[in-house]
Amino acid sequence: MSWLILAPILVPAGTAFVSLLLWRHLFWQKALAVLGAGGTLAASLWLVGAVHAQGVMATQLGNWPAPFGISFVADHLSAVMTALAALMGFAAAVYALGDVDEARFRHAFFPLFHILLMGVNGAFLTGDLFNLYVWFEVLLIASFALMALGGGRIQMDGAVKYAFINLFSSLLLLSAIGLTYGMTGTLNMAELALLLPETGAAGLVTTVAMLFLVAFGIKAAIFPLFFWLPASYHVPPVTVSAYFAGMLTKVGVYALIRAFTLLFAQDTSYTHTLLLWLSGVTMLSGVLGAAAQFEFRRILAFHSVSQVGYMVMGLALMSPLALAGSLVFMVHHSLVKANLFLVSGVAKRLAGSFQLRKLGGLYQSAPALSAIFVLAAFSLAGFPPLTGFWAKFLLVRAGLELEAYAIVAAALLTGLLTLYSMVKIWAEAFWKPLPEGSAPEPERVGALAAFYLPMLLLAGATLLLGLFFTPLLALAEGAARELLDPAHYIRAVLGEGARLGEGP
Amino acid sequence: MESLLALTIGALAASGVYLMLRRNLLRFILGLALLTNAVNLVILAGGRVTRGHPPLIPAGEAGLAPPFANPLPQALILTAIVIGFGLLSYALVLLYRAHEELRTLDAEAMRAAEPEEGDPEVEP
Numbered sequence: 001m002s003w004l005i006l007a008p009i010l011v012p013a014g015t016a017f018v019s020l021l022l023w024r025h026l027f028w029q030k031a032l033a034v035l036g037a038g039g040t041l042a043a044s045l046w047l048v049g050a051v052h053a054q055g056v057m058a059t060q061l062g063n064w065p066a067p068f069g070i071s072f073v074a075d076h077l078s079a080v081m082t083a084l085a086a087l088m089g090f091a092a093a094v095y096a097l098g099d100v101d102e103a104r105f106r107h108a109f110f111p112l113f114h115i116l117l118m119g120v121n122g123a124f125l126t127g128d129l130f131n132l133y134v135w136f137e138v139l140l141i142a143s144f145a146l147m148a149l150g151g152g153r154i155q156m157d158g159a160v161k162y163a164f165i166n167l168f169s170s171l172l173l174l175s176a177i178g179l180t181y182g183m184t185g186t187l188n189m190a191e192l193a194l195l196l197p198e199t200g201a202a203g204l205v206t207t208v209a210m211l212f213l214v215a216f217g218i219k220a221a222i223f224p225l226f227f228w229l230p231a232s233y234h235v236p237p238v239t240v241s242a243y244f245a246g247m248l249t250k251v252g253v254y255a256l257i258r259a260f261t262l263l264f265a266q267d268t269s270y271t272h273t274l275l276l277w278l279s280g281v282t283m284l285s286g287v288l289g290a291a292a293q294f295e296f297r298r299i300l301a302f303h304s305v306s307q308v309g310y311m312v313m314g315l316a317l318m319s320p321l322a323l324a325g326s327l328v329f330m331v332h333h334s335l336v337k338a339n340l341f342l343v344s345g346v347a348k349r350l351a352g353s354f355q356l357r358k359l360g361g362l363y364q365s366a367p368a369l370s371a372i373f374v375l376a377a378f379s380l381a382g383f384p385p386l387t388g389f390w391a392k393f394l395l396v397r398a399g400l401e402l403e404a405y406a407i408v409a410a411a412l413l414t415g416l417l418t419l420y421s422m423v424k425i426w427a428e429a430f431w432k433p434l435p436e437g438s439a440p441e442p443e444r445v446g447a448l449a450a451f452y453l454p455m456l457l458l459a460g461a462t463l464l465l466g467l468f469f470t471p472l473l474a475l476a477e478g479a480a481r482e483l484l485d486p487a488h489y490i491r492a493v494l495g496e497g498a499r500l501g502e503g504p
Numbered sequence: 505m506e507s508l509l510a511l512t513i514g515a516l517a518a519s520g521v522y523l524m525l526r527r528n529l530l531r532f533i534l535g536l537a538l539l540t541n542a543v544n545l546v547i548l549a550g551g552r553v554t555r556g557h558p559p560l561i562p563a564g565e566a567g568l569a570p571p572f573a574n575p576l577p578q579a580l581i582l583t584a585i586v587i588g589f590g591l592l593s594y595a596l597v598l599l600y601r602a603h604e605e606l607r608t609l610d611a612e613a614m615r616a617a618e619p620e621e622g623d624p625e626v627e628p
Binding site for chain 1: 524529532536539540542543546547549550551552576577580583584587590591594595598599601602605606614615616617618
């Protein structure tokens with residue numbers, strides 16, 4: 001049994017537990033939070049290195065052999081996603097030190113935050129469908145609490161919408177899991193990959209696949225299931241928005257990728273065509289929604305929807321290049337979108353509002369902030385040599401190779417409209433002078449490092465991964481290879497003796 | 505037995521969905537509770553309904569002789585019930601707090617986070 005795979009789950013679990021014990025000692029809670037997030041980051045980077053060196057790794061809890069025990073599996077996709085989640089977690093933990101108020105800290109902000117990290121990593125690493133449901137619930141309950149913490153009018157409204165739609169999606173997921181168990185008698189994903197093509201009821205399998213699509217689609221915020229996201233992502237503190245936007249929709253996208261490469265890759269002419277249509281409409285509806293908004297964070301929330309479309313596009317095209325593009329896009333989008341949310345938080349502190357009409361003059365008063373915003377916005381719009389360019393380049397090229405011209409046109413048009421919204425934010429918040437009557441909040445001295453360090457970290461990652469793109473591409477290609485040939489995954493979980501000859 | 509189970513699941517799911525489509529959010533939660541139970545029964549039915557023995561290996565034997573009741577769905581349902589109960593109680597408390605803040609349980613009237621053109625803009 002390898003503890004390495006479990007480390008990205010155990011470290012935040014331990015951190016959450018100890019910080020609950022430190023209930024009254026806020027200073028130590030804060031110190032531990034940063035330390036714990038750093039430890040998670042180290043553990044998951046280690047895992048990425050190990051997976052890249054050895055291929056897919058699996059461990060069975062309590063040494064019960066699969067499929068009887070509970071499997072945890074780390075392939076390239078899961079390992080990179082845990083590293084990404086931990087990087088976001090680290091940046092958010094540091095930013096929270098300046099951003100989150102004392103009352104929230106006193107009501108267990110950091111324990112909840114680490115439970116959220118644990119749930120996210122658990123969802124990435126589990127090899128069992130029912131456990132996936134359990135990890136989803138762990139991260140959901142933590143995210144509900146983080147969203148509602150503070151309890152203002154607008155927050156209650158956002159939290160109710162967020163919580164209720166996600167509870168409904170969990171029920172759909174659970175019923176899909178029940179039906180899968182009824183069809184095959186197992187919930188181990190590797191064994192399902194072997195058994196599902198043999199059930200002899202292709203129609204039933206596709207029906208269950210659609211239930212999974214809706215359940216994960218709500219969590220990933222694809223069209224037409226995204227309406228809860230712009231309703232809720234702008235209500236909690238900026239730290240929480242940033243982490244949610246950077247990571248939580250990716251958990252849904254990750255689950256979609258896992259389900260539709262490993263489990264439901266038989267009737268691709270139906271399922272993946274549907275995914276392709278959904279991805280195109282998601283891109284366009286998200287970006288058009290953003291164009292209509294005039295609140296900093298709501299623009300960013302609508303953009304998150306449109307960017308999810310790109311990630312699903314890679315899954316729908318299902319070629320090695322496209323899947324690699326999906327993974328690169330997830331890495332790119334987390335770094336950039338979280339960073340833009342963090343920028344919006346500092347902008348609100350400097351100029352006193354999230355409303356673009358009331359913002360202004362930030363280019364003069366905060367040149368460093370402007371530089372970070374420009375870098376992130378350019379990456380989001382897809383300018384070379386930043387990560388966004390590479391992600392879109394891979395996806396567009398994969399689309400052209402498969403002659404899916406409509407989706408390529410949608411992707412390029414979305415890129416153009418993204419640029420329009422970013423220019424709108426730039427012109428309103430940074431370029432135009434501060435309007436009369438706006439009252440900036442006085443800057444809290446000492447919090448500056450907490451604000452700028454995570455932003456610089458994420459901006460630096462965007463720039464460096466864009467300039468030195470080869471390592472990320474190697475990881476993404478490794479992930480694509482494993483996703484397209486589930487034999488790696490199945491053999492790692494079920495052992496060398498798995499009946500691969502009869503499988504897909 | 506299966507058909508009775510199927511009818512029960514159908515009735516629970518139908519009433520659950522009907523309640524969830526109402527504008528009053530308290531009814532949404534009640535509908536959610538019914539639907540949770542329907543889904544739990546789906547898992548139970550997924551494990552096949554058998555009139556069998558408990559899955560306990562008698563002393564001196566090496567394994568179980570079929571037919572025996574499938575224990576796995578019951579373990580899954582137990583987990584799902586616990587999680588569902590926790591989430592349901594959280595949802596009730598959240599709704600109570602939301603009612604205190606917003607003075608309404610009407611889904612259409614809850615627009616604090618998404619003000620329409622002309623509504624006074626609220627800062628969080």
